[in-house]
Amino acid sequence: MSSISSSATPRPAVQPVAIPWRELQPWLLFGAVLAIALLYFVGTEQGVFHLIGGSGVHEFVHDGRHLLGFPCH
Amino acid sequence: MLSPRSLLVRGMLVGLAAGVLAFAFAYLVGEGPIDAAIAFEEAHSEAGEPALVSRTIQSTVGLLTATLIYGVALGGIFSMAFAAAYGRIGRLGPRATAALVALAGFVVVALVPFLKYPANPPATGSEDTIGRRTSLYFLMLVIALASLALAVYVGRSQVARFGVWNATIIAAGVFVAVIAVAQVLLPSIEEIPDGFSPILLWNFRLASLGTQVVVWTALGLGLGAVVERSLRREAVLSTQ
DSSP states (O other): OOHHHHHSOOOOOOOOOOOOHHHHHHHHHHHHHHHHHHHHHHHTBTTTBOSSSSSHHHHHTHHHHHHTTOOOO | OOOHHHHHHHHHHHHHHHHHHHHHHIIIIIHHHHHHHHHHHHHHOSSOOOOSSOHHHIIIIIHHHHHHHHHHHHHHHHHHHHHHHTTTSTTOOHHHHHHHHHHHHIIIIIIHHHHHSOOOOTTSSOGGGHHHHHHHHHHHHHHHHHHHHHHHHHHHHHHHHHHHHHHHHHHHHHHHHHHHHHHHHSOOOOOOOTTOOHHHHHHHHHHHHHHHHHHHHHHHHHHHHHHHHHHHHHHHHHHO
């Protein structure tokens, strides 16, 4: 490499390389399922559906549920 | 090259940070209106329900838990959307791609559902209609996601004919048109009780929308910075 590029702040002009769909697919699915499961517990558990009895989860995340815009009581 | 696995991990970590910032904003700006709404509720209901979780817990640990899980979940799914978009939007680098995907995420996931079914403070929703309200809210969200997919598809198909700028305008037009029709056709929900302060309602909704702005800004700028840094490091290592 020339002395100019090695002394200057390294700023490589990288052409962005897309991740192939084939490699991406299982991760997209995994990420989506994980996110939906987490969002379900924050957003709607013990609202319309109950996986856990009582209203402890609902009451605990109550303020977040309202402020994050999920429909609540 | 970027790996989907490392992107997912980084997205969730950035999401954790976004959750912390969202908590700070929601706690400082949103808790006042929530307390005022609960005071209204207590003044207008006959028998107070026994508190299962104290207000102090709800407004601190409970709120923090909610925003952290929300941040991690959104961060994970956002990083996957970034992984799909990176290298496929012209020559945009990681920071610009992340910012653009976050902007789209905010509009589609937060703003559009909010315009039809805005966040409501305590004391403004009936227990009996929670099923209907939840279904309509998620229906609006699904319509917004589908409209985005349609707009991207239409936009990409028109690039060859009209160029990138005009094709993007066409795509945005398709998105706005579909959303407008859906929002006109879907039923509205008006359950705010008489006597509930409109200023309080406005303040609460502003706090809610602001929390979303904080989350999506942190996700977009955070993931972009993290990926940019690792790609530069990689490029420097490979030239040495």
